[in-house]
Amino acid sequence: MSKTNQKIPNEDHLVRYIKPSKLVKDENDNVVGMIASAFSLREGESNLSATWMEYFNGGRIAQLHAAVNTIRNSNFKVGKNSGFAVGNVGEVHDVCIRCGKKIHILHDPEPDNPAHVSIKSLPEGEEDILFELLASDAWSDLHLNCNIP
Amino acid sequence: MMAFAEANLPETIAAFPLMSAGEHSKLINDTQGSGLESATMTVSGKQTETENTELENRLFTSKAYCKFQASKFVSQLGMEWRRKFFAQLDSLMDPDDWDEDDPVVELESFDTFLRMMVLLKPDRLPGLAVSNNGHIVAAWFVGKDRLTVECFPYDKLRWVLTVSSDGGKESVAGTNTPLLRLIDSLNPYGPARWFKKDVKN
Numbered sequence: 001m002s003k004t005n006q007k008i009p010n011e012d013h014l015v016r017y018i019k020p021s022k023l024v025k026d027e028n029d030n031v032v033g034m035i036a037s038a039f040s041l042r043e044g045e046s047n048l049s050a051t052w053m054e055y056f057n058g059g060r061i062a063q064l065h066a067a068v069n070t071i072r073n074s075n076f077k078v079g080k081n082s083g084f085a086v087g088n089v090g091e092v093h094d095v096c097i098r099c100g101k102k103i104h105i106l107h108d109p110e111p112d113n114p115a116h117v118s119i120k121s122l123p124e125g126e127e128d129i130l131f132e133l134l135a136s137d138a139w140s141d142l143h144l145n146c147n148i149p
Numbered sequence: 150m151m152a153f154a155e156a157n158l159p160e161t162i163a164a165f166p167l168m169s170a171g172e173h174s175k176l177i178n179d180t181q182g183s184g185l186e187s188a189t190m191t192v193s194g195k196q197t198e199t200e201n202t203e204l205e206n207r208l209f210t211s212k213a214y215c216k217f218q219a220s221k222f223v224s225q226l227g228m229e230w231r232r233k234f235f236a237q238l239d240s241l242m243d244p245d246d247w248d249e250d251d252p253v254v255e256l257e258s259f260d261t262f263l264r265m266m267v268l269l270k271p272d273r274l275p276g277l278a279v280s281n282n283g284h285i286v287a288a289w290f291v292g293k294d295r296l297t298v299e300c301f302p303y304d305k306l307r308w309v310l311t312v313s314s315d316g317g318k319e320s321v322a323g324t325n326t327p328l329l330r331l332i333d334s335l336n337p338y339g340p341a342r343w344f345k346k347d348v349k350n
Contacts, residue, residue, distance in 0.1 A: 020246040024276035024288040027233060029240070032290045035278045035297055036309060042250075042281045079246040128309040128322035136295055136311050137318075 008105045010090030014050035014117055015067040016139065017076070018083040023142075031144060034085065036131035039139060041124055048119040052107060053086065055115035067115060068148045074112035078145060087139030095138045096122075099130040207253045208242045215259045225267045230274065237277045252283030257302030259285060265300060265328055271344035289343035293318075296335070296343045304328035312338050 008014070022038035023031050041048060056066035064086065072078050089105055096103045101123055108118035123130065216235055223231050242254070262285040275287035280299050288297045293313040298306050308331070309322040323334050332340070 019248050019251070020243070021241060021248070021251060021279040024278055024290060025237070025240070026276060026290070027274050029236075032276065033288070033295070035280070035286050035288055037278075037280045037286070040281060077248065079248070081240075081243070081246050128307070128324070129320045132295070132297070132309045132311060132320055132322070136293075 004107060004109060006107045008052055008089050008107060008117060009054075010088075010093065012089050013053040013063075014087050014089060014092065014105070014119075014139075015053050015064065015071070016048075016050045016085045016087065017071055017078065018085050018142065020079045020081040020083075023081070023083055031083065031142070033140070034083065034135050034142060036128060036135045038085070039134040040127075040131045041122055046120070047108075048122050050087075050117045050119060051113060052115040052117045055107075064143065065148060068143075068145075070113055070115060074110075076112075080145065082145045084143045084145065084148065085135075085139045086141040086143065087134070091138035092119075092134065095133045096130060099127065099133070101127070101130060202244075204247060204249055205244045208244055208247060211253045211256065211259075212238050212242045214256050215254070215263075218259060218263055222263055222267055226270065230266075233274055241277050241279065251279065251281075254279055254285055255283050255302060258283070258300045261285075261300040261302060261304050261306070261328065262287060264304060265298065265306070265331065268328065268331070269344060272346045273344055291343055294342055296340070298331070301325075306331055308334070310335070310338055312342070 016039070018034050018038050022034050024033050024035060026032045039048065051067045051071055053060075053063045053067050056063045056070075058066065064084075068084050071084075092105065093103065101121070103122055104120040106118050106120060108116050110116040215238055219231060219234055265287070271289075273289060273291070275289050275298075278286040278288060278297075280286050282299075285300045286297055287300065288295070290296075294311065296308065296310045298308040300306060304327060306326045306328060307322075307324045308326060309320065311318060311320045313319075321338065326334055
């Protein structure tokens with residue numbers, strides 16, 4: 001197991017909860033993606049939260065399901081029509097570096113989520129292109145809550 | 150790339166003037182007694198409960214206001230647009246899916262969104278989302294090309310786009326863009342790729 005505040009390896013993956021209000025649907029009510037503010041800090045937040053997928057055992061699908069169920073069982077309200085975005089740690093770093101920002105992705109276990117990760121030094125305010133690239137590129141692998149057992 | 154055709158912009162949206170805060174309050178009060186609740190329930194296709202939690206009340210008020218205002222635009226945007234838009238609002242502002250920490254959509258943001266829709270008259274309707282500031286976000290995702298527009302109060306917009314070409318991917322953003330400047334801002338990127346159906350770039 002990792003120590004608290006240990007860096008997450010670049011080859012690993014993060015699962016971020018996406019609220020229904022941040023999901024975009026097309027004219028036929030199909031989810032086609034998420035908006036950039038799904039990855040931006042809200043007022044009063046200093047770190048972005050995610051869950052470390054490789055903290056759990058098993059193959060990729062088993063790890064994703066374990067991460068999602070950990071989030072569901074935590075002190076967190078998971079919306080019925082929400083989603084979970086999977087992003088590669090290295091690609092997340094790359095996007096931020098391309099936008100001139102250096103971030104820190106650290107294991108930060110919480111009582112209700114031992115796989116909790118804090119993403120630190122994300123810019124506050126208007127960094128629209130950075131968050132757009134996270135939503136459209138580095139963190140664009142979206143899984144709907146209703147499709148995960 | 151096709152330049153986006155421009156209508157007579159000022160007159161198009163001048164027919165739907167912005168409202169003051171006092172006018173908003175009066176309209177909300179009038180709407181709550183107007184029987185619009187029935188229209189809301191009818192359009193959503195299901196009976197809402199009368200349980201009056203604060204969140205449900207706020208969402209209902211916001212949704213009812215937007216539907217009331219949107220009905221004024223039917224002549225410009227069509228009944229089919231109204232039908233789909235109402236369904237989108239029901240989905241977006243479902244109390245069961247709404248995070249209590251999130252601000253409810255600002256009414257003035259709705260005004261800007263509706264005026265933007267009259268201005269653009271897109272063939273392809275946007276997806277709807279809500280920003281962390283409680284603003285309506287209109288999003289057009291077509292293949293790998295993305296356009297999102299956050300509607301601030303009083304006809305101000307914040308937009309970001311990503312377009313893909315043989316030369317790679319390009320991302321551009323604009324902040325505090327006046328509504329009447331949106332088309333000029335987007336024209337270099339071929340906005341017909343988002344707003345028109347069956348367009349090849």
